[in-house]
Amino acid sequence: MARSNNVSFAVLLFLGIMLIASPILAIENEDESAEVEYIDNENLASSPESSMEILPGFLKNCANTISKPTGDKVFDYIFGDEKSLDYDTCSEVTRSGKECHDALVKYVAEGSLFKANYNFYLKRGDDLYNICLAVFVD
Numbered sequence: 001m002a003r004s005n006n007v008s009f010a011v012l013l014f015l016g017i018m019l020i021a022s023p024i025l026a027i028e029n030e031d032e033s034a035e036v037e038y039i040d041n042e043n044l045a046s047s048p049e050s051s052m053e054i055l056p057g058f059l060k061n062c063a064n065t066i067s068k069p070t071g072d073k074v075f076d077y078i079f080g081d082e083k084s085l086d087y088d089t090c091s092e093v094t095r096s097g098k099e100c101h102d103a104l105v106k107y108v109a110e111g112s113l114f115k116a117n118y119n120f121y122l123k124r125g126d127d128l129y130n131i132c133l134a135v136f137v138d
Contacts, residue, residue, distance in 0.1 A: 059107055062100035066092050078105060078124045079114060090132030101129050 066074070070092040076082035093101055105125035109118050 059103060062096060062104050065096040065100060074128065075108070077128055078121055079108065085128065085131060085136070087136050090136035093129060094132050094136075098129060101125065 063071070070089050073082065073085075073089045074093060077085065102122075102125065105122060108114060109121040109125075114121055
């Protein structure tokens with residue numbers, strides 16, 4: 001049952017991102033060849049800081065370590081206006097590990113809706129993780 005919820009969360013997260021990004025991408029990239037060119041192996045190799053370089057399987061595995069309610073709280077804290085954290089949320093976040101947390105934050109922050117404030121969201125993600133370690137886990 002928990003595994004099913006994790007898979008559902010990953011699918012819903014992916015669909016949500018696609019629903020948000022598709023109309024914007026359709027407007028910005030009328031030529032589909034430009035989009036294919038952007039994600040080819042040459043461009044991935046030339047941008048090591050990009051989470052696009054991270055294998056989709058890795059991101060999926062990371063998303064599967066966090067429940068949907070926790071994922072929603074983390075998303076709202078980093079990308080929305082949520083101001084509080086709780087023990088359960090922090091436990092799941094820290095259990096998933098810093099590498100997974102950072103990869104998921106980067107993946108979402110690189111989306112067209114958040115890219116303009118990319119560094120702010122990365123810092124917000126780091127802040128969340130560090131607060132969880134210091135306050136709830138130690």
